[in-house]
């Protein structure tokens with residue numbers, strides 16, 4: 001059994017991106033510039049955004065953080081999105097989700113210029129992905145694919161069960177892994193909250209990708225011996241022994257499932273760092289796509 005070190009793989013990707021930045025600098029070319037919009041003070045969102053800004057600093061990208069109170073009106077946020085669309089110095093930007101309830105997330109996502117949509121959430125980028133046109137792949141699924149690629153995990157002809165069908169993780173991942181590509185060519189089952197007999201379905205899987213946001217949901221009895229298990233879940237759960245009073249829990253009962261797997265990702269230190277690495281790759285791509 002191997003515990004996949006997503007942090008180490010992401011460090012490798014960041015080192016490659018840093019070298020690309022150095023090369024661009026030596027040629028007098030523009031340095032990629034990422035902007036992140038953060039609304040409110042949700043502590044998980046603040047951590048995600050801080051980690052993205054920190055990754056930019058490590059690589060040598062420029063970054064700009066724009067913050068608003070929870071009460072920011074939707075039209076102010078949309079105006080900021082439009083100004084970032086127009087700002088030629090910004091290559092790509094994200095609006096950190098979730099947004100407060102009075103703001104329509106889909107409206108905001110759709111307002112982002114698809115050529116600057118480095119999260120890959122815009123319907124045009126999702127559509128491009130479906131018909132294999134160039135565009136941005138959503139950061140978490142793309143990070144998972146990169147992890148599979150770099151660990152040489154065989155996918156062709158394999159049974160893959162993805163648990164969770166969200167627009168940002170499960171749904172796009174099911175399309176990417178079932179496509180005629182490498183990694184890809186899996187026989188994918190996309191499971192969700194209405195799926196019946198999930199343990200039985202999971203037991204057929206060579207690869208299980210858990211993205212349900214349910215701590216410890218994938219248990220020993222659901223996993224075939226030798227399966228690859230990728231845990232996307234990140235839920236903060238109370239833990240009086242942890243320095244912050246909480247810890248991150250994945251969707252997999254890691255302690256009991258790990259010994260049964262051929263490979264497994266931990267939480268934290270698995271998919272999370274790959275998501276950030278993938279966002280950084282998309283930022284470089286955003287600049288290159290515009291021929292800068």
Ligand code: NAD
Pocket residue numbers: 140163164165166167168169170191192193194195198211212213214232233234235271272273275
């Ligand atoms: P979501 O809440 O939008 O979707 C959850 C999905 O899980 C839904 O499709 C639902 O049908 C399914 N589901 C819920 N309970 C289920 C059950 N009992 N059986 C089968 N399916 C069930 O969540 P999301 O945004 O896709 O995120 C999922 C998890 O991944 C969360 O823990 C989130 O924090 C985490 N996440 C991590 C990263 C990362 O970079 N590590 C990125 C995105 C999301």
